[in-house]
Amino acid sequence: MALVTVKNLSYTYPDPNGRGGACSSRIVSDKDGVHSDDRHRALSDINLSIECGEFITLMGATGSGKSTLLRLFKPELRQNGELEGEILLSVGKATLSHRTSVSGDSLLAGSGSPLVLRTFPQRGYLRKGSLGAVDITEAVSSMVGYVAQDLEEQIVTDKVWHELAFTLENLGMRRQDIARRVAEIASYFGIDRWMERDTATLSGGEKQLLNLAAVMIADPELLLLDEPTAQLDPIAATRLIETVYRLNRETGVTVLLCEHRCEELFPLSDRIVILDGGRVAFDDTPRKVAQMIGRDSDYSAFLPTAARLFHLVTRSAQINYAIPQSPLTHVSGDSLLAGSGSPSVTARRLPNGEHLYQREPEIPLSVREGQRFVGSLQIKETASDHADPPLTEEALTLKNIRFRYERRGADILRDLDLTVYRGEVFALLGANGAGKSTAAAVAAGLRKPYAGTVKLFGKSLKDYKNGTLYKENLSLLPQDAESVFLCETVGEELKGCDTVMQNLPFDLSPLYDRHPYDISGGERQLVALCKALSTKPRLLIMDEPSKGLDANRKALLLEVIRRLQHDGVTILLITHDVEFAALCADRCALFAQGRIAAVDRTDRFMTDNRFYTTAASRITRRFVDGAYTVALAAERFSTDGGAV
Amino acid sequence: MRVIENPRLRAILRYGIPFVLIPALVALSAIVFEGQRYLIISLGIAVLALLLFMTGFEKRNIGARRMVITAIMTALAVFGRFIPLFKPITAICVMTAIYLGAEAGFFCGSLSVLISNIWFGQGPWTPFQMLGFGLIGLIAGYLSRVLLKSNLLLLLYGVIAGVAYSFLMDVWTVLWYAGGFDWKLYTAALLSALPFTALYAVSNVVFLLILRKPVGNKLNRIKIKYGV
Amino acid sequence: MRFEQLNPFTVAVYYLCVLGIIMFSMNPLLLCIALLTSVLSAVIGGTADKKAHLFSLAVFLIAAVLNPLFVHKGMTPLFFLNDNPITLEATVYGLCAAGMLTAALYRLRDLSKVMTSDRVLYLFGRFSPQIALLLSMAIRYTALLRVRWRKISDSQRALGLFDDGNLIDAVRGRARVLSILITWTLENGIVTAESMESRGYGTGRRTSYAVYRVHKYDAVLMIVCILLTALSAVGIYFSKAEFYPVLSMNLLNPWGIAGAAAFTVLSVLPLIINGKEAIRWRWLLSKI
Structure with a gap:
């Protein structure tokens, strides 16, 4: 039972x-x-x-x-x-x-x-x-x-x-x-x-x-x-x-x-x-679900990287080798070939009415299976090395920062050097507890380092007098959105944020009558973002903005970041979400042991890292360089004839 | 919240404390100690009184939700005791009591003292303080209907609670120091504590003024949301 | 087993005994012993730093002076101050009271160091599982509030809404932070309540679990404590110590001496236990 x-x-x-x-x-x-x-x-x-x-x-x-x-x-x-x-x-x-x-x-x-x-x-x-x-x-x-x-x-x-x-x-x-x-x-x-x-x-x-x-x-x-x-x-x-x-x-x-x-x-x-x-x-079963969800399906965000890559590569192949008229029909194992199990069987109806049964390659689900699948593909050569974007003007500079919470405690930041240039999206990656958030707090002037200097737009933080630092210069989106809510409705909370919100790809007005704690966590984060932007910052520090968001919300957040970047806002992203950073950052840095272990342009960063990188990069790393997202990876591979 | 699960023990305590134990203690003090050991007697009475109030709460279970709110308010009162000079502890106990009832008020007051004394130092004063703040909460809970209606009475309650608490604690200081009650020492203690008493009463009023509306609204909302 | 590792109940009984005698005896001999042994325990146990010792000294001096200044009972005036007699009796009483206060403060400091939150909880858990749970939850929330206070003031500052510039701004800023803190904690408390409910809270009779066990050693020690205390009390009963109107002391009778000896042993009991433990370890080490 x-x-x-x-x-x-x-x-x-x-x-x-x-x-x-x-x-x-x-x-x-x-x-x-x-x-x-x-x-x-x-x-x-x-x-x-x-x-x-x-x-x-x-x-x-x-x-x-x-x-x-x-x-x-x-x-x-x-x-x-x-x-x-x-x-x-x-x-x-x-x-x-x-x-x-x-x-x-x-x-x-x-x-x-x-x-x-x-x-x-x-x-x-x-x-x-x-x-x-x-x-x-x-x-x-x-x-x-x-x-x-x-x-x-x-x-x-x-x-x-x-x-x-x-x-x-x-x-x-x-x-x-x-x-x-x-x-x-x-x-x-x-x-x-x-x-x-x-x-x-x-x-x-x-x-x-x-x-x-x-x-x-x-x-x-x-x-x-x-x-x-x-x-x-x-x-x-x-x-x-x-x-x-x-x-x-x-x-x-x-x-x-x-x-x-x-x-x-x-x-x-x-x-x-x-x-x-x-x-x-x-x-x-996972494999069947992965197969049923096609490339263009709304549900493809639910699939692991390997399966999405599979769909992108095989479907484009089938379009190339155009099989006329009828679409593919997936037949579940028990009705057609009882107990055929995981290697899926595709029935293709030929124009003359006969069925042609073909074994499709098993859809890969894990990185390991993804590598096996990619290994069976042909590599397309696309020489597209992007030029380095011009990075000239420094927005935020941290130099030789040393910080500890207690006099006798251990250093949390040890000789941290970090430069964020104007107009870029910079992602600071690293494990939890490595001190990323502390670094953000120091950069935002909330914690005073005992050695080293912090400069914002060429001016030392100390020289921003009378709170000018937090007006039109720097803003921080905290990890816990709850820490910004004071009022009893969202509408009151967002007073004075109208101009900011006009420029954002979402509309919060349906929520105005609600209590900030009656809306969902993702919505709370958007409200907090509006509040953080209401001071019109030139540099926005975002602490784990993608935490707990589903694929749709992540896409929305990505859109927000792109728009802000377009408007000239420099963004420092503190995150442990490598996949998210790969999609939006210009440069990435790996933070460990209180300092930066590696900093590079996102494509090189993702390609050169072996473990701390995106799933797409881990799948394709042994075959090609620079394919660190599914979309990029799909461009580099092709099947040689639909079925293997 | 039913503090003592065993019904027989509860009954014994409920009737034994006021009718047997406390008279016995008083008699003991009169006969054996010849009116000398006020401190030990008062300490005993304070502990017994605390016990008596706690056994008075009959309802078996106050439910997880009420429990959580009470714990949060207690923690806030503890947190408030770390603020230098101005202490919102009375205000928080009173708010808890008038919105969540006498029982919650009593526990908020007495337990917050017990917890904060883990840092500030436990001592023979702990039962007195627990009783003092517990009573402030308990009485506010019983007066909640009046205190909710009138802002002025609420503030007055804050002042009275502050002064009464100070007077009570000074009695205890004198008892401890002098071994017996002495009006001169008591007056001296009251006079020397006057700035603190005043500060205490003022901070009660100030915090009740500040917290009354926002915290009241929050607690009302939470009561609806939690369904308590 | 070190003294601090004993069952909290044993520790509580011990301090109840010692403090009881210190606070209620008013016997000059016992108070001298109490003062000496409490300072000794604090020094050896390392429970008081320099500041604490200085504070105790100040308490001692103030308390010693206060009584003769305000109380003018007694038959033996030493000198007059503003036409008020400063009497020998009141001075001696003041010294005794000061000794009592100081010794009690030292002991209470030791007690507070030993009575960590989990031990307090254990003691209350024996008495009532419900109160123990409420205490435990409140202690957890206290720690949580401290963390959140910091988070909130950071994010308010970064939004430019928290200014330390002047007093009014500072107060207003703190009121904002407090308000947010209360909302945040109360609103999310529902998750805690649900966690409690889904783990069966309120469905039946609760038991209370504790990591502390009662060993035979605890029982023996408790009996020793109570016997020593009883002996001290008998000693106090038989030694007369009256301050007013004239000092009249009879401290050195056999019972009084026995009581004082018992109290001395009681006072240094933790030192004996810990010393024995240290010797045993040294001995064990030399064997290895």
């Missing part, structure tokens, strides 16, 4: 200002929002079945209803929406049905179908003698684990060990049992070394690992993760995903994961489900 069965599920939020992303994403385009006629219907007609032990990745743009769907599997998190259809959870040895007729949302069936409790699981933390009367919520809360995207806010207590024990304390477990489980889980997750630490001192990656451990300690059968890596740097994100994967393989926990991070997840997942506008758009 399936662990979770969802039948004809629809879900509607009570009012348009309610929680959830579905109703708050109409500013960019209608594509990633929901249909305009039923605006706050978050989910419609969902059918889904999850088997025990599956690893499923749920994808979709912001507002596609992923979070809403995920939260419905966790009755404690249900909101006052209207639910139609049926969710059947059979965790433990019990089956909990969550079904309602038309209105109201209740765990117990509203229309006569009672909660099925066959045998209750005999586990230590369910008290004996209460078989019939066990609180359903208690049962589900230990069977279904839920990890959200916020790192800090999910932590409840002040010490790491207490955070782990908290879950079991709630279940009324005895002390010696808690001790054992805490020790077990700490060893498994490798957090035993920092058990005594304060939770506030943990790094982002450690926080999220702790959140995961604190959920897993209750030994759930279904693990729900709502964009768990959105706030993490790539290294920590990969580590977290690997941990989840390891849990899935070694303990058999069923995983349902919402993510934008397709690069790692496509090769790992058993199934990919893509939601669009509250409906299931795709639901199949």
Whole structure:
């Protein structure tokens, strides 16, 4: 029996200002929002079945209803929406049905179908003698684990060990049992070394690992993760995903994961489900989904680099070798060639009506497979070495900067030298905790270095008197957008930003009546950006602007950066998102150990780096130079005849 | 929030403290110590009173949401104690109490003292301070209807709370130092503490004035958002 | 096991005993011992720096002077100040009170160093799991608020909205930061609440877990503490120490001496435990 069965599920939020992303994403385009006629219907007609032990990745743009769907599997998190259809959870040895007729949302069936409790699981933390009367919520809360995207806010207590024990304390477990489980889980997750630490001192990656451990300690059968890596740097994100994967393989926990991070997840997942506008758009194995999503599809942003490259190269080949009339039909394995598995079979109907079956090369999902695929292609020679852009006037100069937070502490910045030229987009890349944000704070004059000089447009920071530094010269977009919101509506917040907003490719006016905390995280970031731009800076420092954004929002941000650059604003981008930097930066620098380890033009930077570079570059590096984005890579390769 | 889970113990404490333990302590002080050891007696009474108030909260569970808000307000009060001279702790306790009830006010006051004393130093004064701020919160919670309506009464409450707290703590200072109560020393202590008392009352008023509207709005919104 | 590593309950009982005797005895002999041993513990334990010692000295001097200046009870005037007699009795009492205050302050400083947040939580967790949780959450939020305060003032400054130029601007700037801080923390607290709910908070009876264990050693020490305290109390009971109207002391009777000896042992108990530990380690090392 399936662990979770969802039948004809629809879900509607009570009012348009309610929680959830579905109703708050109409500013960019209608594509990633929901249909305009039923605006706050978050989910419609969902059918889904999850088997025990599956690893499923749920994808979709912001507002596609992923979070809403995920939260419905966790009755404690249900909101006052209207639910139609049926969710059947059979965790433990019990089956909990969550079904309602038309209105109201209740765990117990509203229309006569009672909660099925066959045998209750005999586990230590369910008290004996209460078989019939066990609180359903208690049962589900230990069977279904839920990890959200916020790192800090999910932590409840002040010490790491207490955070782990908290879950079991709630279940009324005895002390010696808690001790054992805490020790077990700490060893498994490798957090035993920092058990005594304060939770506030943990790094982002450690926080999220702790959140995961604190959920897993209750030994759930279904693990729900709502964009768990959105706030993490790539290294920590990969580590977290690997941990989840390891849990899935070694303990058999069923995983349902919402993510934008397709690069790692496509090769790992058993199934990919893509939601669009509250409906299931795709639901199949990663390879099939990757195949079904074509080159021009709206969904190509969900694919990993290797698969996108594959589509770009093979489709252009097929256009070149024009196969007339009928488009390609993908036939699923079971209907045409039963059990043919992964190498996909393409049926091409010839003009005479016969079918021609061809084996297409398997669509690559990982970098390794991508390299194998690229190795089978022909390289097109395109001599296009761009000339170095003229970089003359210095906008920001940091010279021999040394900085530490405490008198006796270690240096965070050690002889940092950095020059940003006027009009360029400069990306400062590096791992979290390397001191990038500190460097930004020093550059913005918020921290005083104990040695070295900072010059802005040829003038020392000290010489900007009476706050002129932050008027029409320099502005900083902070990492946490929350830190700029003072007012009770977005409209008040954006007072005086009208001229700035006219020039930006989005319209925030529909949000004017809303409270800044009632809009989505991505929208909050746009509001913060407007505020940062309202002082008309000549240099804008952006601290992790792409964090937690989906593909559409990233594209929007890219457009904003291009426009600003066009208007002559110099941009210093502090980021750990290599893929994003590759798309918008003129020059990149790798920051490590408190100083800059390498700085170069983006194409050379990406080509010369072996590990810290884009997936496209890692795929193509051994064959060609300078193909560091999918588009560039696609220009350099061609198939020799469609099929291999 | 039910502080003590065992119902029998709770009942014993609820009736035992006011009717047995406190009279016993007073009798002890009169008979054994011959009216000499006021300090130990007052300390005992303070601890018992704290316990009594805590056992008074009957509702089993205040729920995760209320718990989070109370914890945040408590942390804000602790954070406020680090501000030199002007301390918003009373204002924050009062705001918590009138928007979230007497129970939250009591815990905000008493626990914020306990936590901040981890840094400022624990001592025999801790129970007195906990009782003092706890009561400021508790009473404000009971008066919440009046205090919400009238701004003037709210400010007056701030002044009274400030002065009363100072007087109470000076009693304790004198008791500790002199071993018994002495009017002259008490007057001296009050006079020497006068600038602090004044500063304290003024900062209560100032912070209540500043925080009343914005924090009130925020708490109202949060109550709706959290559904508490 | 070092003294600080004992179960917090044992540590609390120890300090309750020592502080109880220091604060309530008003026995000159015991107070002398208390003052000496507290300074000794602070020096050996390294809990007080130079500034702290100077502060204690100031407290001692002020407290010693205050009593004779304000209290004019007693039969033996030393001299007159503004027509008020400064009496021997009040002076001696003042010295005793000053000794008591100073010794208590030293001990309380030690106590505060030992009673870190997790130990306070442990003690309250025994009493009430609910309060322990609320305390734990509040402590976490205190740390979080400090980090966020800094983030907010940075971003406000960079937006040109926070000026330290003059007092009014500084106050206004801080009020802005505080307002943002409150909103940010309260609004996002819902995630914490949901995290608690989804991890089963409020569904049943809570237990309270702690990393501290009660060893046999703890029980033995606790009994030793209480016995020594009882002996000291008996000593205090039998040694008369009256200040007013005339000094009348009978400190050196057998019970009084026994009590003083017991109190001395009690006062240096942590030093003995830690010393024993140090010797054992040295011995172990020499064996290796």
